[in-house]
Amino acid sequence: MRPNIPPAQFVEWLRQLPLEERIKGNDIESARAKESYDNFVDLFGKGMCSLCGKSLKTFSLKTPCLHWFLRPKGLKKKMMAALFKEFSYFRISSYVRWVASIEGYAKNINDIKDEHEGDNVIDFTARYKHLTWSFYCSKSDFQGHPTTSAGKNPHYHMQIQLGGESFIRYSEFHVEFHSSDLYDMELFNNYPDIVKHTYGYGEGMNIFFEDDKIVEKVALDSVPTENVDEATFNIQSILIAEDGKTISGEKVHEAIVEAKSTGKTVASVLREKITDANITTIVSPGPGVPQAMQRTKTKR
């Protein structure tokens, strides 16, 4: 539920709260989110929905539930309209992000800014097994298209693929934001200093690329995988010899062997072993991260 006052007034109220009150509020919120996420994961593992308490494999038209996003057998495209009416964008997107997170934190959610062109309000793809959900909202979708009947209110678009086959195409629904979405977006967009939006357990890959310190940590502390196709990151190191010096090929080879046997990244062992060269490490999303699914196609 949203407070019964306009966002600006709500922010004013927040601002006058003593800091410890705000921290306490955040802590309560985090504890609640953790409890609800743990319960979700636990029941999901048993094939049950933590929201409606029913099997993930069934659905009832009378009670639309977010687990419809798993596309239980028999669910038709046109039935999804009821779901969009029932659930806000933030509930829907949190749900698919939570499902995508089951197989590992962030790696199945591509919300990396650099992989999504333009200045869209929403643009991300999440994946769980054969299911791929993509969400998209351009500035003009957010404003609404004044001359059309379907999209004149603020809305977003969604694409769902099942094993690469299209179930819903971006253009098929203009999903209207709920008033709670617009309320929240006004808070997040206009008052980021006091109301910060995070997806908690449903955070995506962008979280690793927002901050140089985190990128550095990824380069040095990641655990290499044998299965390159599932890798979350691609880590490359470029060595440039200092003036008048050369880089020992043997040392580089040793570093690679040591990285393999100790389960460290080559980047981190190189930095320990080779101290007289400039080492630049480039971290990029690996092949295990879902491709961005933009409305206008671009390649990684």
Ligand SMILES: [Zn+2]
């Ligand atoms: Zn359910």
